[in-house]
Amino acid sequence: MTARPDRLYDLLPVVYRMRDAEQGYPLRDFLRVLSSQADVLEQDIARLYDNWFIETCDDWVVPYLGDLLGYTLLPEAATLGEDGRRDASLGRVLAPRADVANTIDARRRKGTLSLLEDLSRDAAGWPARAVEFYRRLGWMQHLDHPHPQRGGTADLRDPGRLQRLGWANGAFDPFAHSVDLRRMGSRHRHGRHNISAVGVFACRLRSYPVNCTPAYCIEERGPQCFSFSVLGNDTPLFQRPVAETEPTHIADERNLPLPLRRWRFAERGPLADYASVSAELYGDGRSVQVWAPDWPAKGQGVPVPRDALIPADLSGWRGQVPRGRVALDPERGRLMFPANQRPKRGVWVSYQYGFAADLGGGEYARVTPELEGATRYVVHATLPGRAASGNWPAGHFGSIADALTAWVQAKATTPALRALVIELAESGVYEGSIDLQLDAGEAIQLRAAERTRPVLRLLDVRASQPDALSVSGRAGSRVLLDGLLVVGRGIEVHGPGDEAATDDDLCELLIRHCTLVPGWALHCDCDPKRPGEPSITLDGTRAALRVEHSILGAIAVISPERRGEPPPLELCDSILDATGMERVALGAPDEAVAYVEASFRRCTVIGEVQAHGIALAEDSIFASPLRVLRRQQGCVRFCYVAHGSRTPRRFHCQPDLALAAVAAADRAHERLRVMPQFRSRRYGTPHYLRLADGCCVEIRSGASDRSAMGVYHDLYEPQREANLAARLAEYVPAGTDAGILFAN
Template sequence: MSAQAGGGRSMSAQADRLYDLLPVVHRMRDADQGFPLRDLLRVLSRQADVLEQDIARLYDNWFIETCDDWVVPYIGDLLGYALLPEAATLEAADAACGAGLGHVLAPRADVANTIDARRRKGTLSLLEDLARDAADWPARAVEFYRLLGWMQHLDHPHPRRGGSADLRDPGRLQRIGWANGAFDPFAHSVDLRRMGSQRRRGRYGIADVGVFAFRLRSYPVTTTPAYCEEEFGPHCFSFSILGNDTPLFHRPVEETAPTHIAEEINLPVPLRRYRFAERGPRADYASVSAALYGAGRSVLIQAPDWPARGQGLPVPIEALIPADLSGWHYQVPRGRVAVDPQLGRLMFPANQRPRRGVWVSYQYGFAADLGGGEYARSTSELENATRYIVHAALPGAAPAESWPAGHFGGIADALAAWAQAKAAASQPLRALIIELAESGVYEGSIDLQLDAGEAIQLRAAECTRPVLRLLDVRASQPDALSIAGQSGSRVLLDGLLIVGRGIEVQGPNDEGEGPPPPDDLCELLIRHCTLVPGWALHCNCDPKRPGEPSITLDGSRAALRVEHSILGAISVISPLRRGEPPPLRLCDSILDATGVERVALGAPDEAVAYVDASFSRCTVIGEVQAHGVALAEDTIFSSALRVLRRQLGCVRFCFVPNGSRTPRRFHCQPDLVLAALASGDASRRARELLRVVPQFDTVRYPAPHYLRLADDCCAEIRRGASDRSAMGVYHDLYEPQREANLAARLQEYVPAGTDAGILFSN
């Protein structure tokens, strides 16, 4: 490890440190005999390094900031920090599987702030800090007795207490049920039910305190072209490059003081039209709030040379109008731009539309680091690889006539340069990295033809979300991202959003008999990517081409691996000479055929796809028809799973619809609930089958709650994974454990006689 990290010179100096302490005369005698003493001392030096590292680690383990993860519960025990019962089941042998769960059951920040929390016990702002430290959820704490309707004393007025609704203030009226009432400003009658009731929870009681948890995260999109909605007019645009409606979110602002109670601007919540507007004493909603628009804030719009040459970078805040663009009907004055933050729409004057395009920066809501996005992700490097940088068009920047060495204006130019470099090289070049530098749009068709042993990685730069837009430019041929290779070749896709077409892996031309030919792509690896299900979207998020696959394996035996990604259906066209089925691995991903009646994994020319599939912590929408399933765990199959080869493989801790044909199953649903029922009770059996069906908030990409389990989904699914977390792609969020951990902290730190409860705002 140290030799690779520090280089050969530093390693040799470290390895010979004991040898260098010897007198010169002994080193001279050792050199005459072929350095046997030096070799012995090098072995001792390596053991001394291990001992020193262990001593240094023991010192670091004295402090909560630097200690290993396994030490956190022990430090918490010294402070009297109460762990959940599940923490006792974590074992060192399961470190690879339980590392994420260990962070949830013993949060480092919560243990570190234990003493400070005890000093602040009973204060309202502490409850928000507990939600952040114990569950990693931003929160807003509300004392409901302040919202009770009561007659105020004339000598002691409380103007900030809840009052009656002002029908002339639509902004305040919108807050009644918005975010589950977290920002409700009005007075209510007393509710005698308790907040902590297991049956029907109350809310507006004298002793009730609500902690509104915000589970969605706010992700940025930086300087990306807006989508022109040409079907409604060339002056209509969507913030989303996919052309769908998307609610814009706040970019949370850090709170100024520990005692501050979180407001809308401090939380990852959607922007409301009336919140987006600048409100004055006369309730003027015709201008935009300066706290939400501008560089480094929630929204920024750039339109080069609009409304006049040299302007529009960015569009001034004085030109914006908050508006309701739900029907694309709005009379926009000249020199102004109408913005609808709830739908993510823009409208320019029909007689003054931007000629050089529109670029936007905004925030959108999602639940996890999944698919293409501007979040931190670990990306592996190809060894001895040549790196090319590809740039996207930026607002106001003229097209470059010439690029520096290694920089290009398009992916096709980078591939052409790579072909020339391979032809001119004296030694074979085997590895290429094409890095997309900006979160822009990269258009055109891509055809990757790899030589034997060659590897090409097409990846996003750190914290960017490049959009690869595959256009329909050839009427007689498909325009997919085409990949073909020879033996030992690999293709890696990292951090991309691919729209317009899918990926097609071409196998070798094979018309004979005998063993499969070796000249074929070895592996296709897709990580943190989004292959838009249905290729493209309408405004309402319905797919434009719902029957089209995102990945087609056409006669190829390439191994396919998908990690932390979102993709549509997978179609497998089997080669003529088969051999053993190639592996197909999906991990922490969504496989969405855009409908439960469609086929998520299958073959267009056969009954099943000739692959050996594996699913780990996935959510699958559509039928799976595979030759074999080696392993499926913690996965939700919304439609039937049909496997041809049932003798091998295992399905464990999954939801598999009744009537599926699978390998042996262990601890799956609805098998468990049916086994617990008495035989012959057909009506109860039918009710139980309906009860344990997974319920999702929405099944349409890219809604903020895309394929998240609904809060009223049954416990058998929400806690049905192998480690008592939720089944499906959001398994690693460990939301049941986070909720239990936060509930335990609230019981410890709320004021005496107070009944606190957790309310989910999104």
């Protein structure tokens, strides 16, 4: 239907419309059909016109426009189709719109250093710093043309310059070096300091914001000790990148998503001491800000003034903080107040943290489907300038429990209500026990507001009962969780019981863009506090569990007595972390295997998987054995499967292909070579479960589309790196040896 279905009919003379009305409007109905087809034709003509321009064309047109300009495509780009989400996302990497749009401008600037940084941003999506290594060579300068700004010998009395020597992989190294004869583009090991060498230091980690969230009090160290992370773990603070204003400007520290250094974070006084923090990094809209209501005196501390902060090394929580000052460690994400002047009303912080992708709960843009005809309630958290209050407008509440109570009352008044959306408005902490009991056909969505990261803290308040987020429902009911960070306990889904009908059960639990902290909580070093506890327990239920773009701990399945066919369990673009290779990531506490039909697509699994069946496992990493009871059905394709696994039929899996290509005597060594190597295996670190650069190519580019296996598959890092290497070879001056280095 169109906005004006009778626009052709209105063009007819009145006499024909009068005659048509006398006969029951057959001509009007016929022209309505013609009008709908005319609308389709007009939309197609408008789309064809938009496809003439790189700014408005469809994704599949971008390679064709680039071909008109002589834009060099990678070979994989020729195999892409027009349909399919994954093909479209890969196409945007192989033929980036910004890179094609800037092709002519890049050719005009060919041979300039700043162009290499733009190529990294446009072709690979990585902010970068370009360095001419011949400027770092130690050689005698001409007396008539001195360059005092170039590198010299190291001054051991200047710790700030010494810290930059290896920081960010040497991207900001200020010293002179001897000649390195290895080539910059060598596939074995990059050589750096040579006359022809040019390096592009790319930043693959992103800087994500967290706005006005409570800091965590480290009570075992003292009530004056706080962590920026609401989980209590150490986290390096990153800086909010500042956009470059000039196209010829070479990026420095403030322009890249890099972790903060204590030396740069400090503003030094006349005695070269750590007087306060830098005005460039602290304050509203900057990298860090702290609120401490009524500290040090009533009416102060919202926010804490910049001159009250002292950059410090709080690695051991040692030192004495002067009254009226706050010590801040940006490299560990710690705060320390004076022991005799503690904040009584809590501490709130805003900061940036580093991570590789839009995964788990976070303040990034995400698409959240709406429930049709749903009632919407908004729940607020306590903020530093707003105390908890009971005077909320209609539809607004101070806790999730109050919103659920209001929903029960609304259903009693209007029985036709069947859908509820509870939106958590701020990136604060929402505490209390939650028990969701759904009626038949009811749907409840607990979601984060746009660009927020609410924390759902489940407290251990009942000694005789578990305090998990409890979910149960009847036939056709659904629970949806979107954009949450759940800490303290897990989620328990309960079935209808032995005496109830098996079909009178919760239909589906859908988890999207959430983090269910593996191990429930973290120590300061990111070790889990309860490593053996599951994040999700399916207790006697046949509900379908679907997880998308999330991080969660182990899944425990307790099957009902009357089973039937195994219920589906699907994980997509997610991390399933049992916090240890020897632990069980998916299993049953009272049986050999979990009675589910599991599916894994682009997932990284730490821990054993013990399932009744596997419908499909694709582009995933199973770091521990995968054991399946029903092997006649299902398929495992383009996955890494650990030694000792029992699976359905495999297709192009590792290390099977690598072992088949070598002699029997070399298979033990080959099995050790073809193993996933992670930068970090602890949740809470910036490189959480990212493949190391030294990991074998069979895993780093072993997925079905030659991307990396595992949860970071959709980053398409091998394709981005190949695309950037091709652009560098095209635009650097003749005789220059250019290479890609990674700053983080």
